[in-house]
Amino acid sequence: MQPTDEYAIEPEDDYESEYEEIVEIEEEAIDYLALAVDAYTTSNSYFSSSMRKQLERNINQFHSKHPAGSKYHTNSYKYRSKIFRPKTRSTIRRHETAAATAYFSTSDIVNCKAVNQSDEMAIYGAKVIDNLINTRLQEPSMKWFHTCLGAYQDAMVQGCVISRHEWLFDAKEEEMESSTTFDQEGLPVSEFKRTILTDRPSNDLVPLENFRFDPNCDWRDPVSTSPYLIEIIPMYRGEVKSQDGWNLVDDEELNSHGAEYVTNLRQQGKEDPKNVDYVYSDYDIIWVHRNIVNIESEDMIYYTLGTSKLLSDPVPLGEEFPNGRPYIIGFCNLETHKPIPASPVELYSGIQAEANDIANQRMDNVKLVVNRRTFVRRNAKIDVRGLTNSVPGGVTLVDDVDRDVRHDAPPDVTSSSYAEQDRLNNDFDELAGSFSGSSVASNKAMNETVGGMEIMSADASGVTEYQLRTFSETWLKPALQHMIALEQTYESDKKRLLAAGGGNQDINQIMQSIKSDIVLNLAVGYGAINPQKQVEKLSFAIGTIANFMPDKMKKIKANAVFDEVFGALGYQDGQRFFNLSEEENPEVAQLKQQLQQMQQQLQSKEMDNQTKIQVEQVKQDGNMQREQIRNQTNKEIAALDQQINYIKQQIAAEKNDISRGELAIQESAFDFSKKEKELEVATGERNRMSDLLMNDDYGMAPGIEEQPGRG
DSSP, X not given: OOOOSTTOOOOHHHHHHHHHHHHHHHHHTSOHHHHHHHHHHHHHHHHHHHTHHHHHHHHHHHTTOOOTTOGGGXXXXXXXXXXXXXXXXXXXXXXXXXXXXXXXXXXXXXXXXESOTTOHHHXXXXXXXXXXXXXXXXXXXXXXXXXXXXXXXXXXXXXXEEEEEEEEEEEEEEEEEEEEEEOTTSOEEEEEEEEEEEEEEEEEEEOGGGEEEOTTSOTTOHHHHSSEEEEEXXXXXXXXXXXXXXXXXXXXXHXXXXXXXXXXXXXXXXXXXXXXXXOOOTTSEEXXXXXXXXXXXXXXXXXXXXXXEEOSXXXXXXXXXXXXXXXXXXXXXXXXXXXXXXXXXXXXXXXXXXXXXXXXXXXXXXXHHHSOOEEEOTTOOOOHHHHHHOOTTOOOOOSOHHHHEEEOOOOOOOHHHHHHHHHHHHHHHHHHTOOOHHHHHHOHHHHTSHHHHHHXXXXXXXXXXXXXXXXXXXXXXXXXXXXXXXHHHHOOXXXXXXXXXXXXXXXXHHHHHTTSOXXXXXXXXXXXXXXXXXXXXXXXXXXXXXXXXXXXXXXXXXXXXXXXXXXXXXXXXXXXXXXXXXXTOHHHHHHHHHHHHHHHHHHHHHHHXXXXXXXXXXXXXXXXHHHHHHXXXXXXXXXXXXXXXXXXXXXXXXXXXXXXXXXXXXXXXXXXXXXXXXHHHHHSOOOHHHHHHHHHHHTTOTTGGGSTTOO
């Protein structure tokens, strides 16, 4: 019976097409552009009202400029002293110097260890990763020195440092005609030559004004806890139009995007492009938003032209960044329950302003004392220009010298202004953790003793080291861990891997080993900014270990000690002062030993079956030998029985008592030997001592050598 049309079964393809339509309708229901606009509007409102003005003041103060709205920008101060004492800039430079000393004293920047110290493969992989990271960070293309110190500077000026971490890859393919391969018509086949232009990790700093996140996120981890992240990226017009995989954008849409211009706080004085009337070129700056939005517990990433147009289709974040959100936010100063804490520059601002006022007032007073104010009678005929020029040896014409002109006589600057300046300097240095010459000069009672100098220096160093430790834990270590993850995911340069492998030529084994879990340690600790203290602490630590555990000194890493000691003194490579061959270098020896152990483990698996066969063969040979020995011993026991029976017959027939005694001794000797043989059969071992005793005690029995059956 054929089914009717009412109950006809539709093909399976129709169900699939209907399901796809439903999915498409659900996807279209999400307006990704509206999500990006809402996220940007909320975060930008918070940034503009709570952060932009303070950020502008911090940047101006760092550049030794009076902030916007200062009295020094008014007309009443047009001709007055308005210098800016560069206390803030000098303090920041001191902290940057301490950071450069702490982070770049030695050639090794990081120290990697395996999480599982019992796994030889993991230990070897950690050493490979250690070599890869240290080599990468020393390459000129990475510019790690600029990035690290720039990040520390951002943290001190902005209040936080924001960085983007990704893997850059760019290759160029050239079409070439093959000289060996031809098609069916005899024409040369085209081949493509691939040239890799860029293949490395990237660590770029993002200005705070070009980054947006939810202000209600967790202050300890804004990147992971914010439901959205927006990076405002300046791109060239031609780059936007030629980007692969992006929606087509015409010049008219890009021209209308000029209203979305974002002011860069670090490029003050440059004219806004929207106010310039010229023909747009491919080198104009267009502001593109990279949006990372969490939708139903999954991060989606897409690009928009400001807040006006969707440039790319949303895709899961893992397709573009497999290691998760590629941003890190770090600090050098903690402030609870605030995503962006107050920067050190902001903390200095009040004292910096007071120091500027004291200095400018004192400068005005000095100028008045040197060039006094002149009082001139109204409507008097006086050469005013001559008075204002105040030229040495000049002449000023007046009608009445005693009545027409009078000079003011202000008092000279009092010592209270200098005392106040010293106190402000002390307060500033105490807050900033700076130990400067002015601090020493101001504390006369302290600087007269060496102990007092050390107390002031230790207090300042403690604040500096606190900032460095906070910066290391919140930004530097996470940034390097992210770089390790990038190396584990993307590194494919065979030459680089073989060089980091320590002589191992198995590229697959090297690539497999670096996938292990790695623990990152920084070669920075308290005391790192004081070279002398650093060496003293190291010497004390090694000396203590040598006293209590001298056996551990045999395993000390000489090259690590060289790098630490000479690095603290300003020499990045201390091993060049010593002749260390590969055999004398414990680092190389350890790598070779680890490599040999790994090779032995691999070979043991291949030799396992062969070893079992050999063991079985040895067992069989041993069983055969034991059986042969047992048979031979039984034959000897049978011969002894014959000897004993023969002697018994002789004893029965012998009538002489002396002869019967000798025969009895021989019977005892043969009986003893028989028992020894039986014991050998029972235990499987020969008692050599019993044989010797038998030979010594009974071997000389009279007539024994003449008995039949003796060999």
